Each structure stands twice: as structure tokens, then as C-alpha cells.
Amino acid sequence: MFYLNEIKIIGRAVADAQVKDIGENSKVATFRIVSNRQIKKRNGEKDERSTFVDVEVWGQRAEYAGNYVKKGTPVFVQGQLESDEWEKDGQKRSKLKIYGNSIQAQRPRSEEDEGSSQSSQSRQTATASAGSDDVPF
Secondary structure (H helix, E strand, O other), rough: OOOOEEEEEEEEEOOOOOOEOOOOOOOEEEEEEEEEEEEEEEOOOOOEEEEEEEEEEEEEEHHHHHHOOOOOOOOEEEEEEEEEEEEEEEEEEEEEEEEEEEEEEEHHHHHHHHHOOOHHHHHEEEEEEEOOOOOOO
């Protein structure tokens, strides 16, 4: 049987990415994004619905997130949906999160202005992907 677990989402960071050192030479970053969609109500009015999603990235992607994922930053994430389960006060809890294989954050305007010799596209975004040993920018 064939299974597919792939998710792609674009949203804005709710807060700065939190980076933690895990053992020797390993890092993990977590952050939350919000993705909005517009819906049309029966009476014709438009409304906006927000979905908040937790993201976890490791290694080079964690370093990248620590440098570029700041509150309000637009972020594109590709990865797999995972279930995170734990127990608190005797109650079992769970949530869905994205294990990010690739993230792309739009750089703040101040950084765009500094690199005027770079191409317009490379100033606007930087990417960190799984399996890449090169610096993503």
C-alpha cells in the first residue's frame, strides 16, 4: 500500500524561532506560523479564518530558522505532518505539527537594502533544505 505524508504551507511567523542545542553539533528550532484564508458567508460577507501551525526543524534548517524566522516574517514550509503526544496533569494530550524538510523565509527589508549587488530574487528569500550541506544563502 502507498502512503503519502507531505504538507506545504505559507504563513507568517507568530514569534521568533526558538533554537536549542541538542547534544554535540545538533540543533532544533521550533516556531509557529499562522495561515489565513478568506471565506464567503451565506449572506455574501467575507470573513477570514486563521490556522496556527507549529513547525520543528533540525540541523542546518534550525540555524537558518534562528537567523531568519522572526515575528511577522512570511515563511514557506514543506515537510511531513507529525503527531506529538505527551501527558500533563494525568491527561493525555496531542497536537499536530510539521516536521520541516525545507523552509524559506522572506528576509526583512533592511537586509534587502544592504545587499544591493545581489539579484533581486536572492535578496528577497533564502532557503534551507534537507540534505543540503551548503549555506542556503
